[in-house]
Amino acid sequence: QQQVKQSPQSLIVQKGGISIINCAYENTAFDYFPWYQQFPGKGPALLIAIRPDVSEKKEGRFTISFNKSAKQFSLHIMDSQPGDSATYFCAASIIKAAGNKLTFGGGTRVLVKP
């Protein structure tokens, strides 16, 4: 049972375009929603994260939108660049639970064409 569902599995976007990745979760106790970026041969690295008390968070070209009632959140990559080509994972956790365990979505492979 996958508690965090991510779509699409892959995405091709032209340089300068917008990449949009969506995630849906089931456990209403989740209260921390990070996005990780992973390059080939490397471990995931935190990109941006949001708590459910805000509906949007922006850091540079990356924006998280959060819809608590729909139990959905999304990552928007504005002005996509070839260097953004990577696999992106959404995740969720209960931040005060022992160990702050993350539940990951299945990942989205993004390819930005020059």
Added chain:
Amino acid sequence: NAGVTQTPKFQVLKTGQSMTLQCAQDMNHNSMYWYRQDPGMGLRLIYYSASEGTTDKGEVPNGYNVSRLNKREFSLRLESAAPSQTSVYFCASSVPNQPQHFGDGTRLSIL
């Protein structure tokens, strides 16, 4: 600035062999984690250690054991490797209420 260091980076085993994956962090983090990454399934938690001296099962613990050797080191052991355990294994660490930091993984193939 090593962060989270995993050894080895690559390993090929035969079915039934045993192996220990090593992980060490130099960030003085309390919590450490082991995940496996399989295509289309994201990362799944195998075991975690919320603090030195404690370990708990994650989502997919069967076939694995762990040891929190000290605050810095957290090892993952496969006692009798099976082809279904072919995967990329990631170790991570964190402090409470902060993001997890990941190592670069161990790529394990079991024939």
